[in-house]
Amino acid sequence: MHTSNSLRLIGAALCGALFLSGCANQLPQRSEHEERVERKLLDHQLQIDVGEPKVLELPQRRVRVHDQKNFEVTAFEVTRRYDRYTPYQPWRELYEVPLGAVAVVAGIGANVLNVVLLGSLPDSATRDWISYGMAGLNPFMNVESNGRAEQNLASIEEVQQDRRMEYSSLPWAERPVRVLAGEQSFELLTDRSGVLRLNLLDSPFTEQDIGRLGMLLLSVEDDRDETRAEASLLVSHTLRGKLREAHDLIFDDLEDDDVAQWVHRVKRLSDLGLEEEASELEQSLIELTRNDPELQEAFLKALLEDAGRLAADPVVN
Template structure:
C-alpha cells in the first residue's frame, strides 16, 4: 500500500523538477560571429550644378563624401561566410571649404546638409576686384590625398553687376539720405538682386526704428517710388 507524499516532499520534488528544467547546456563554439569593414576608397565630390558659368552672385553647392567598404562576415569558427561591398553617399556636413578668387583664399563652411550657399556679395568678398574676376575655385579636403576641386567661371554680365551692387549693398547707410536709400533699394531690384533689395529695406527699417519721423519719411518715399 502506497503512502501519500508528505507536503514537504511534494515541495522538494517540485523544486528539483523546476531546477532541472532551467539548466541548459551552454552552446559550443570557440568565438562569437564578427564583421570586418575594410575601406577601399574615400572620395569627395563638389556638385555646383550643370551650369558652371555664374550669372548670379548666388549659387547653392552640394558637397558629398563617398565611402566604399569591403564587408566580410565570419561565423563562430572564424570562417568567412559572406563578403560584400558597402557604398555610402554622405553629406560633407559642417566642414570647411576653401574658395580661391583673384589670388585670395577664403574659408567657407557647409551646413548640416553638406550645402554651401555661395553669395559673392557677402561682406568677406567686398575687396575683390570684380572687374578682373574670371574664375573662382572651390576646394574640399578630407586628407592629403582626398581632395575635390571645382572651378566656376564668372560671366561678363555678372562682373558688371557685382561692381555696381557691392557699393549699393555695403556703402554706409548713415551717410546717405532717404532719397539715396530708395535709389539703392530700387536699383538692386533692377539688377535682379531681389534678396539684397529686401535685406537693405529691412536694414533701413531697423536703422530708423529709433527715429519715428525719419522712418515715416522713409516709408512714404518707399511707397511712392516706382519699384520694378
C-alpha cells in the first residue's frame, strides 16, 4: 500500500513538471546571409623619397613618405542558420485552449466548404486553422508566435567566393619622422599628404651649428609591426657656407634697419642663390610696411632701382 501511494506521488510530480515545463513549439528555421572579407597582410614597407639630387644645395626640401602594403584578400559568403521556437508559458493555455477549439471547428467547416467549392479556399483556411487549433488544444504546447519567438544558432557555413591580391600606397599622413642632425635628434610631422617640409633656415635646425651640419638622417617606424625605413640627405659644403649668413639676413631685427638695408638683405639672399628665401623676405617687408604706404612705396621703388626686383603688395593685386 505504501509502495502504491509512492508511485502515485511520483507520477503526479512527473505530470506536473511536464505540464509546467511544456514543449517548445518549433518554428521554421531562419537563415542569414552576409559577405565577409578577410585581409591578410603579406608585405609592409615604408618608403622615404628625399627627391633629387641627394645632396642639398638649397636649404629647403620636400620629402615624401609612403606607407605601402600588399594584402591577400579573400571573400567568403557566410550563411548562419537559426533554430526558432516559441517558448512554453502555461498561463497562455487559459485562452489558447478555447481559441484552439474554435479554430478546429472552423477548420473542419472550411474543409467541408472547400469540397463544395472544388478546392478554391486557401490553405490558410483549410490547414492552418486546424494546425492552430490542435496546438491550442494541446495543454503542453503553445501555438506558434513570431512575436515572442526565440532562436539558437544551429550552424555556420562559409563558402569562399573570391581570392585576389591587393596593393595600397598611402601617404604617411600627419605621422612622425625622426631627423638626426649631427648629434641632435628631432621628431617632425608630415602634412596630410605625407610631405615633410625640411627647412635648414628654420627651427629646430637653426639651433644647431649649421656650419657643421653635413648630413641629415631621416627615419620612420610603424609601431604596430615595427616596420622601419631610413634615408639620408647630404648637405653640400657650399650650402653650409651660405646658411649662417642667410640666417642673419632673414632673422636679424628688421625694424631697426632702413630701406637701403632691407633691399641689401633681399638682394644678398638672391645673390646667394636663395631665391625662395629672398621672395619670402620681400613679402615679409611688404607686410611690415602695410600700414605706412609712403614707406612701402619707398621700399618697392628702391627694390626695383637697386636690386632690379619688381614686387607688389599681393593684397592689392
